[in-house]
Amino acid sequence: MTQIILPALSIAALATVLAVIILIVEHYLMDYGEVDLTINDERKYKVTGGSTLLNTLKKENIFIPSACGGRATCAYCKVKAVRGFGEILPTEEPLLTKEEIAQGIRLSCQLKVKNDVAIEIPEELFSIKEFKGRVEAIDDLTYDIKLFRFRLKTPETIDFKAGQYIQFQAPEYGDIDESVYRAYSMCNVPSDQTSVELMVRLVPDGICTTYMFKYLRVGDEVTFTGPFGDFYLRDSDRRMICIAGGSGMAPLRSILKSMSPEEIAKRRPIFFFGSRAKKDLFLMDEWRAFEREHPDFTFIPTLSSPAPEDNWEGETGYIPSIVEKYVDNVAEAEGYLCGSPGMLNACVDMLVRSGMPEERIYYDKFE
């Protein structure tokens, strides 16, 4: 037995040593010099070779979405490689479909820039920036939802559309030995350019939310990238049916609060907010005040399982079952939804059954 194991171990050890030597040589001795990076055929950059494409782009202030910190597990950092990169790597293959491989899609975190290269990325990625900010306030909204307010440091302002989201970076902490990014919608209005507000619900044993709830303190520095997403108010005259649950209130708060009085009078938004019991409701006074300020805005909080002590006199049940009670012609309206995937699916089904075309239903699934 030893006669078989020892040679196998020796070969494995030798292979490991060689791999380490190659990495060291590549790191310290290989000088790729300055190379050309061409993006979308028209943007040209002179960059220093040797780094991953994801990091090379970051140095040029081009931020490709990534949730795993470049470890080839999230597959968010896909770009189209036009030229200059070799064959698909074993670390990329499991995360790409055959169609993507045929189209030249690659994982930017795995590609090394060693020579002149060309890639294609969506134009909107050029407007994404990395922000540093400081925690200005952390408020409890419910027992498991908090509102975080960050004051921007660099850059000092952010341009975003109401409804968009940022990718918050949770650094290494406790037993967690890698930094992760998670997406959260902004709940403040775009005119408030010096701050970002997020509503975050605690995920049991979630890496990022545990950091935000248990480790993050007022005054701490935070890092995030953005803005991302195409969930925002469309230009139309149609009535708005807004539906949210829990922290899904965030983008709808941003959208509704950024509308002018004239727009609200024209679009007559109705906001159904679903929760389980009274303890899950929050910002009720704020919405009631908004309702008084705008007679054409309607707010309908709905509880699916009110507790006896709640003495709840409002709507009960699930939102899909009550929308038609308040909206005469659902088919002619526009839907703006944000919440858990299960709730989203149930609401989309209901709106489609009521005759609303699916292309007029807007939501961000964070997928």
Place this chain on the structure above:
Amino acid sequence: MTSSSKRESRHAGDPHMDRIEEELRHGNYLRGDERRLQRIIDDDKAEVTRLGMDLHEITDKMQRLFQEGRKGLGDPVVVDEAYEVTVLEYRGIIPSPWMDHYAAPKIVVEARNLKTGQKLRFSLLSLHLIRNYGFFQGKGSPFRIEPRDLYAFFQ
């Protein structure tokens, strides 16, 4: 002694499994468990065999709890008059650390056996890892399920 030196020494194994193990350690799926990945899977497999568990049957039952429980949209649902199930959904997805093209929605299923009172909590990703790879996670992982507890829950 560092945690890495306490770990069982590496052997000439499957490089793909080595990479998965690395991902699992980074992703907190093996928290505090110093055994090699294959050893964890083998140990749990031995326990599954000892208990006479049919992993496909059990994971089908877990899947059913999820599907029926999801109808409650976050409220508890009684399934088969035997289990009270609450499905908690969060926005976002978690890519499988097995690098197998699967990304699980962030969903946690909390179930209670109405007869015994025993509780079971699992994520959709845990279900995927148990069903496809017999991986119940490391002993210190927040979503570790002991095979014997899973077996008892459905008795």
